[in-house]
Amino acid sequence: MKATRDAYGETLAGLKNPNIVVVDADLSVSTRTSKFAKKHPKRFFDFGIAEANMISQAAGLATTGKIVFASTFACFASARALDQVRVSVCYSKLNVKICATHAGLTIGEDGASHQALSDIGIMRSMPYMKVFVPADPNETEQIIRWIAKDDGPTYVRLGRNKIADLHDKFGKSYKTKFCYARAQKIIDGKHATIIACGYMVEKALEAAMKLVEDKIHVTVLNMSTLKPLDEKAILRCPKPIVTVEEGMLNSGLGNAVAAVLCEKAGKKDTRMIRLGVDNQFGQSGKPEELLKHYHLQTENIVRAVKRLV
């Protein structure tokens, strides 16, 4: 068990390319970029509690050929420094990888000011930006290695809490295998599909297993690339669809899937239920208590599927 931020920090510190530079804003212990800082002090820059400056500096560094990883909490990366992400990074089309941690409700006790719930939607709406949400530590490592070789603006949404690798929890055949811009079909079933990202993939798999007891067989898609979105997977998967995410309903994964369905599914069944946070702020609490409060537990997914099939 480890957090996706841990997998990020370890993978980053192990990357060999000498052009990699890492920047942070006084959160390197929490974002785990401190591991890289220890190993490569000359290629790590702490900009203090000044996220706007950090993001534009990252852009400037990228113009000199550096592969820049910029980290802070997801709430600050996506909101506090958004104008810098928009103009300095995206409009300038620069090679800056924003790897933001402590995303979603499961940051827990810190409460609403620190819970990034709109970040997926915000980052998806930036031209050129690629958006990733790894489902477990294993997939985090694969994504970090992949983006290190890629060029252009990138956002990776990472979590604070320790979670299991899916293959450890469910068995070998559930191992996450990252493929850029492709949803991973982890379970194949014909009655419906659950599309999830991040930690919610684990919940989706649990729900799928519970549903089997009632002879309902669902497909589970791990949508770890949020942009560009795997539209084919959405159109081909068994309908109806339930989406699950640790974020806002009005801008995240669910909305993105709904848009594809409405525009392109033709006469196919377009019914769906989106699970997520409905136009509210989060609050303090233990991660699992929060998931319960915001109806993001396994039972909620099971119920949503049953309502549709």
Next chain:
Amino acid sequence: MRFKLTSDIKVLKEKANQMRRNILIMCNKAQSGHPGGSLSAIDIIVGLYYSVMMHNPSNPKWVDRDRFVLSKGHCCPALYAVLADCGYFPLKWLYKFRKIDSKLQGHPSMVDTPGIEMSTGSLGQGLSAAAGMALGYKIDNNSGIIYCMIGDGECNEGQIWEAAMSAAHYKLDNLIVILDKNRLQIDGFTKDVMDSSSLAAKFKAFNWNISEIDGHNCKEIISILNKVIKNPNGKPSMIIANTVKGKGISFMENKPEWHGKAPNDEELEVALKELQ
């Protein structure tokens, strides 16, 4: 080929005059744009590109080049006029400034325009980006210099001070910033909108080298720039350039309304006559 520099003051003055004409023609053709701050900035930008910076218009991405970031991006007519004249792109592009499908966007876009080092327009960001470039050059032991121009109104932005703090912290003595102190911003004089007096003392307190010049005196401009380059001391440098917004055109000088207004055909004619 590297751009051939000159320290002939007469040549620089002529260039500045010609660029002033182009700025006004561009804004007139576009019937939009920002003449006031372009005219206060132009003598400095001419000094940089014709007399100080190592650059190569036929190879804009030459790795060892000096760079210039126009943080007060709305004044891009001044930069576009100079880049075109240096040969970064055809002169005729100037006539499509701000028009549909133009390579010369209303604010600088590094993706669209050769010679533009950073996309700016959202005030406050360019200085941070320039500092990031200076940091990148330091990592690579690249001896190039990063120049950046900011506005006095722009100094209202918190990000300017974040950047100032970090540039001193990382000892970016390869970063030279020129502050176009024309004493005006959009809503009026800076002292009335948001008092930014004693900017020199403020940057000094942030541990920068400070010097002050007349931003329309070509000789002063190039001598200070050359002096600063030759004396790196572990600190970033701020050159406060006292300027006149709308400089060179009698009816535009010191007039807030000429911040973002284009001259009509008659006004253009009068203005061009003044520049003869």
